[in-house]
Amino acid sequence: LAEVTRIDTDHNYIDPSIGALSYDYLVIAAGTTTNFYGNQSLQEKTLPMKTVEEAMLVRNRLLLNLEAAAIADDEKEREKHLNVVVVGGGATGVEVAGVLSEMKRFVIPRDFPDLNGHNLSIRLIEGSTRLLGALSEESSAAATRFLEEMGVEILLNQRVVGYEEDQVMLHSGTTIPSKTVIWVSGVQANPINGLTTDAIGHGGRILVDEVSRVHHYSNLFAIGDIALMRCHDYPNGHPQVAQPAIQQARTLSLNLEAIENNRPTQPFQYNNLGSLATIGRNKAVADIWKLHFNGFPAWLIW
Secondary structure, three states: OOOEEEEEOOOOEEEEOOOOEEOOOEEEOOOEEEOOOOOHHHHHHOEEOOOHHHHHHHHHHHHHHHHHHHHOOOHHHHHHHHEEEEEOOOHHHHHHHHHHHHHHHHHHHHHOHHHOOOOOEEEEEOOOOOOOOOOOHHHHHHHHHHHHHOOOEEEOOOOEEEEEOOEEEEOOOOEEEOOEEEEOOOEEEOOOOOOOHHHEOHHHOEEEOOOOEEOOOOOEEEOHHHEEOOOOOOOOOOOOOHHHHHHHHHHHHHHHHHHHOOOOOOOOOOOOOOEEEEEEOOEEEEEEOOEEEEOHHHHHHO
């Protein structure tokens, strides 16, 4: 449980909270954190879901708001408690919206009978033209259809620009009353102090070469979400998911051994095993190589 505050690349040591540690080779795999795009009000007042602790906070907030809705006398106040806004139409946003829809169908009628038929309203907001932009158009369309059938209202080409006094403000001027705003609209690399600015790319990711070596450094390496390795098939870097991180780690371990023994290194080659997203019970979408599955078959694959 130590936090690295600085890397001294001139003297080959890191400065964590437990005292300085020297290194011969340093591998940076610090991952990412939620990206609020510099909006302080969104960072302070919305609910991210990057860690287990944050997910538990989301769950507790939902349950407390349902309790408050059950005893609210004012209809507008009840509406705020029952309006849930999910910002971000990637895999996490789609999965969260699907889980909330299942909760609306199966949990609330049983556990909150005092709501007397008042419905949980779920809105999924995405700034681009479709959900699941990293997956195929077929999977995106299937996910959209599933969510709409499950009662989720999808708002595309909409950006959230603020959240004040229980009002979600969109760039179009529309406002949505809500006491629960779940922010899953992107990530940014955890900052690492001590690297030169020209070693940092977009999203704060660390620029690396084909063997994961940090630009301008001979004994620094970065892998996983925090690394930005540009290549022909991935000009903007590899997807920030587990598959590339695991494969980069395996390749780097072999290359470090090769470097120590003065053998040639091997460039990293990403083997994309496929992408999946779950939407609800027996519903998912999957892109496996050039094949696309949705519904129950995709859920079985997942």
